[in-house]
Amino acid sequence: VRSVQVNLGDRSYPIHVKSGLMKQAASILSDQNRGQKWIIVSQYNLMEFFGFDLIAQLKDADFDIDFVTLPVGEVAKSMNEFSRVISQMIELNCDRQTTILALGGGVVGDVAGFVASSIMRGIEYYQIPTTLLAMVDSSIGGKTGINIAEGKNLVGSIYQPKGVLIDPDILESLPKKEIISGLGEVIKYGAIWDRNFLNEISSWLENIDSFPFEEAIAKSCEIKAEVVSRDEREGDLRRILNFGHTIGHALESHLGYGKIRHGEAVALGMKCAGFISQKLELLQTEDLLLLSDTIDRLPMPEIPHINGNHLMSFIKTDKKTEKGILNFVVLEELGKATTSTLVTEELIQESLKVLN
Amino acid sequence: VRSVQVNLGDRSYPIHVKSGLMKQAASILSDQNRGQKWIIVSQYNLMEFFGFDLIAQLKDADFDIDFVTLPVGEVAKSMNEFSRVISQMIELNCDRQTTILALGGGVVGDVAGFVASSIMRGIEYYQIPTTLLAMVDSSIGGKTGINIAEGKNLVGSIYQPKGVLIDPDILESLPKKEIISGLGEVIKYGAIWDRNFLNEISSWLENIDSFPFEEAIAKSCEIKAEVVSRDEREGDLRRILNFGHTIGHALESHLGYGKIRHGEAVALGMKCAGFISQKLELLQTEDLLLLSDTIDRLPMPEIPHINGNHLMSFIKTDKKTEKGILNFVVLEELGKATTSTLVTEELIQESLKVLN
Numbered sequence: 001v002r003s004v005q006v007n008l009g010d011r012s013y014p015i016h017v018k019s020g021l022m023k024q025a026a027s028i029l030s031d032q033n034r035g036q037k038w039i040i041v042s043q044y045n046l047m048e049f050f051g052f053d054l055i056a057q058l059k060d061a062d063f064d065i066d067f068v069t070l071p072v073g074e075v076a077k078s079m080n081e082f083s084r085v086i087s088q089m090i091e092l093n094c095d096r097q098t099t100i101l102a103l104g105g106g107v108v109g110d111v112a113g114f115v116a117s118s119i120m121r122g123i124e125y126y127q128i129p130t131t132l133l134a135m136v137d138s139s140i141g142g143k144t145g146i147n148i149a150e151g152k153n154l155v156g157s158i159y160q161p162k163g164v165l166i167d168p169d170i171l172e173s174l175p176k177k178e179i180i181s182g183l184g185e186v187i188k189y190g191a192i193w194d195r196n197f198l199n200e201i202s203s204w205l206e207n208i209d210s211f212p213f214e215e216a217i218a219k220s221c222e223i224k225a226e227v228v229s230r231d232e233r234e235g236d237l238r239r240i241l242n243f244g245h246t247i248g249h250a251l252e253s254h255l256g257y258g259k260i261r262h263g264e265a266v267a268l269g270m271k272c273a274g275f276i277s278q279k280l281e282l283l284q285t286e287d288l289l290l291l292s293d294t295i296d297r298l299p300m301p302e303i304p305h306i307n308g309n310h311l312m313s314f315i316k317t318d319k320k321t322e323k324g325i326l327n328f329v330v331l332e333e334l335g336k337a338t339t340s341t342l343v344t345e346e347l348i349q350e351s352l353k354v355l356n
Numbered sequence: 357v358r359s360v361q362v363n364l365g366d367r368s369y370p371i372h373v374k375s376g377l378m379k380q381a382a383s384i385l386s387d388q389n390r391g392q393k394w395i396i397v398s399q400y401n402l403m404e405f406f407g408f409d410l411i412a413q414l415k416d417a418d419f420d421i422d423f424v425t426l427p428v429g430e431v432a433k434s435m436n437e438f439s440r441v442i443s444q445m446i447e448l449n450c451d452r453q454t455t456i457l458a459l460g461g462g463v464v465g466d467v468a469g470f471v472a473s474s475i476m477r478g479i480e481y482y483q484i485p486t487t488l489l490a491m492v493d494s495s496i497g498g499k500t501g502i503n504i505a506e507g508k509n510l511v512g513s514i515y516q517p518k519g520v521l522i523d524p525d526i527l528e529s530l531p532k533k534e535i536i537s538g539l540g541e542v543i544k545y546g547a548i549w550d551r552n553f554l555n556e557i558s559s560w561l562e563n564i565d566s567f568p569f570e571e572a573i574a575k576s577c578e579i580k581a582e583v584v585s586r587d588e589r590e591g592d593l594r595r596i597l598n599f600g601h602t603i604g605h606a607l608e609s610h611l612g613y614g615k616i617r618h619g620e621a622v623a624l625g626m627k628c629a630g631f632i633s634q635k636l637e638l639l640q641t642e643d644l645l646l647l648s649d650t651i652d653r654l655p656m657p658e659i660p661h662i663n664g665n666h667l668m669s670f671i672k673t674d675k676k677t678e679k680g681i682l683n684f685v686v687l688e689e690l691g692k693a694t695t696s697t698l699v700t701e702e703l704i705q706e707s708l709k710v711l712n
Binding site: 009079083086087090091117118119120121122143144145148149150151153154155156157158233 | 365435439442443446447473474475476477478499500501504505506507509510511512513514589
């Protein structure tokens with residue numbers, strides 16, 4: 001098992017990455033089993049794929065375990081579903097000793113994490129991510145959240161899990177497109193933190209069928225863990241994880257959710273942010289080419305023409321805008337990101353041409 | 357200004373206690389004013405008593421300040437009110453830099469604190485308690501919470517404020533009964549932590565009209581701050597703050613909310629818990645007498661006959677019961693509390709005789 005530590009004092013925790021790890025869940029978790037109630041928070045289809053096997057395995061090892069399901073999609077990230085999961089857990093006799101296993105992608109992790117942080121003022125939870133995106137990003141760092149009518153993730157907490165269990169074998173059951181989408185975030189880690197890693201990803205992408213997921217996930221987790229350990233509550237450093245996300249999020253909103261995957265939108269956002277970094281005379285042209293070339297190795301959906309003004313309207317209401325000033329993540333060089341307040345609307349609009 | 361520090365590493369904060377402090381709020385808070393939006397969360401009657409003056413004072417000092425009100429009573433501690441306050445804050449253009457001032461008693465502090473911990477994954481807040489109970493207890497230690505159908509405080513967080521501002525002059529506008537109720541908690545601090553303080557309280561209560569509130573509040577805050585600093589998340593030590601609360605909470609439920617005040621119920625619960633401590637041969641008889649005598653100096657409401665079996669049913673469902681075992685707070689001596697798992701149902705029932 002490759003283990004990466006997130007270092008946050010008494011809130012530190014390990015990320016375990018290994019093919020076949022799901023089958024060893026009971027032995028990994030057994031020293032945390034003090035006879036308390038365990039609850040899997042998941043989705044019904046994921047319960048059928050992995051969850052019922054996990055329950056059988058844990059029951060064999062004397063865990064007192066039950067499960068609660070969320071609906072599929074963003075609709076699960078609501079105040080209603082949050083309340084319902086809590087009520088259901090109380091009915092299942094959960095108490096302060098109860099431990100949650102969040103089995104799913106980003107949506108499940110966000111809701112289950114907020115439930116864990118809020119029920120009886122906080123209980124322990126583990127993340128068991130089932131998508132590449134969740135494995136390399138949302139399961140690490142303790143961000144939890146739900147949406148309200150006024151916007152996404154406006155309610156939530158920073159609440160660290162007790163551990164993250166990542167089994168890359170789970171990816172084999174996913175549609176290829178889902179996996180490729182997650183590779184956008186993997187490329188991001190190379191771009192913002194580790195030039196050599198970006199070079200490796202680039203050559204791995206020459207033959208995507210033999211892509212070494214375990215290695216790429218472990219390296220991505222290492223980088224995210226390092227950033228989160230140094231900056232838990234999104235001061236300046238943690239912001240660099242948003243590289244490609246300002247334009248990426250706006251693309252998601254502009255095209256409408258479901259039209260483009262998050263990882264795909266981030267990949268396109270990174271192309272624009274790379275262009276902007278070069279225009280600001282931070283990033284060398286040859287480095288921009290390596291970044292763009294790597295991103296272009298991902299199969300991408302056809303996207304329609306982008307209306308720059310409409311796109312900008314989403315960027316202006318972005319949470320990352322503070323007192324009207326946009327903190328835009330740029331690259332100083334490949335493997336080194338920073339934030340800039342010099343990115344103008346004109347420059348963003350100009351950068352969109354790299355998308356078509 | 358008497359200042360007491362709650363020591364929790366990077367979550368440390370000061371408690372300021374001083375008569376007339378409300379008039380100096382702007383100067384105390386001004387070095388935290390970075391041009392962000394400030395929001396007072398309160399109740400409309402409290403806004404009329406103190407809030408609008410506070411707004412005028414802060415506006416004079418260039419604070420960008422608005423307010424949101426909660427309904428009076430436990431009804432404010434609901435998922436609905438929690439959501440509504442958050443939505444209203446977003447409409448008022450609050451962002452991650454916004455600072456909340458929780459102006460009110462325990463209910464306001466609990467809801468405003470949970471809003472602060474949840475909106476945009478956590479913003480800063482200050483507690484400005486307006487009841488004696490909130491001044492010496494709920495405003496310190498970061499416990500926040502709302503109620504759901506399944507029970508009280510089942511949803512919430514441990515989220516420390518940036519500071520607590522206590523102005524004992526505020527008590528002058530309260531009905532005497534409200535103040536006396538809060539003295540139950542003050543007596544508790546002497547009983548569990550500081551025998552000399554209990555002796556002082558006992559003599560102060562000989563003439564309640566000249567009770568030195570500033571001194572008693574500051575000393576109570578010191579003790580609570582010490583306990584919370586050593587045990588933020590209610591391990592064994594913080595539990596001693598529940599002295600008198602197991603039977604106290606059950607009395608509140610048994611008699612029905614509104615029939616007895618929280619502080620009064622705790623005072624009666626302490627008499628029972630003192631009796632139990634003596635029966636367990638922990639507390640000396642003379643110490644029990646000093647404790648009971650001090651409590652008896654508080655004017656108490658007449659309470660009807662207690663049905664011991666009915667009362668026990670509430671104790672059995674208490675959150676402090678874990679896997680069926682009751683952790684009961686007892687006194688080893690005056691000024692020293694601990695928890696015991698040896699307190700039987702029979703002993704609790706026997707102790708109720710001290711109430712009549």
